[in-house]
Amino acid sequence: MIDTHCHILPMCDDGPGNWAQSLAMARQAARYGITTIVATPHHRKGMYLNGSAHISTLVKGLNERLQDEDIPIRVLAGQEYHLTSLFKADLMAGEIVSISGTRYILIELPSHFYSWQLTASIRLLKRMNRLPILVHPERYGRFVQDPEKLFKYVKEGAYLQLTAGSIVGQFGPEVQRTAYWIAGRNWAHLLASDAHDTFERRNRLQEAYARLGRDFGTDAVARLQNNASLVLGDQPLFVGLLGLPQRSGRL
Template sequence: MVDLHCHILPGIDDGAQNMSDSLAMAKQAVEEGITTIVATPHYHKTVYENTKPTILSKTNELNEALKTEGINLRILPGQEPRIDGDLLVDLEESKAITLAGSTYLFIEFPSAHVPRYTEKLLYDLQQFGYTPIIVHPERNQEVIEHPEILYHFVNNGALTQVTAASLCGDFGKKIKSFSLQLVEYNLTHFIACDAHNTTKRRFRMQEAFKQVSMKFGTDYEYMFQENAELLIEGKNVYKEMPERIKKKKLFKLF
């Protein structure tokens, strides 16, 4: 199993604080059946300025430690950039980087709103050959209240990634219900852990896939797992035609 979103690199953001934490997370990941992790430290200029050289160095360091400890897990370089109007410039200057050397790129929104320039930025990224992936949209307050926003982005070529813990109900019933709706209406394309540690923000992949399989069938489970594999291979992922979430159903679930 491939996990695309994890804060496992030691000492560079709010995830693993040292190598000991990273190795503990790695052991937990293997127990979940994960064989490959794309390490995605935050890139937020005013808080975490984790640029390409730092991420590549830390990735190599962790892979060496895993080899020494005999932990059968592979770490690939990635990043979780906070949305920024200069993101294209940051990509050109190797400050922002894609996932596992592919053309797929994570984008994180603020938790409460969606910036007004988002539509133009997503369009521009695609014009330059990138495929933007909006991470954990199910935890964005404006998207929850106005899911039409996300439909519009996905309909115009953006992809999204839902957090495993959201599907498990760890962030509450409302976010779990909305996450399941994103699956139902073809508004998400990846499930990833977004793990930060082995306690409160841990790996929940097996349970998340169980939730998806129970509600939508094993085909959905396999699709999400295969999409993660296709991404790290730099191939096109599976995506169905997005649909608008019906408000009456949204209110019923909430």
């Protein structure tokens, strides 16, 4: 099983505070059947600054420790870029780290963002042969209130990645309903843990897949899991037939 979004690197954001905590997260993930984790520390979110060189050093150090501890997990480099006015400059300077060197880039939105800014950023990435993935869209107040607003960004070419915790209700019923609404219209392309620790924000990927399989069928789960593999292979994701926004059909 592949986890395409996890805050497992130590001492760089609101994830683990030391190497021991990172290893504990890896052991927990291994028990859940996860074999590959993409480390995605925050970048440009408040005081969190995690450029490419720093991430590379931490990923190398963690993989060495995983090997020494005989933990069957492979960690790949990634980054959760918090969209700011510096986006284009950072992109040109090579400070935005894609998922394991592929074209896929994880984009986190600020609480308040301009629609034109997000649209322009998606179009810029597409022109540069980069593929944007919007992380946990179900947790933004704007989309919780009106998830139909996401459709324009999907049509622009952005992929959507839901958080496992949202599916299982960790962030409350409104976020859970929004996540199900997105999944029910086939707008969700990926599912990730967004794990930060082994307790409050632990990895719940396996549990979320089980719920989605129960409610939407095994084909829906297989598509999300296959897309995770396609990301690492730098291949186009399977999208399928998109359901149209319908206010009356919200879960």
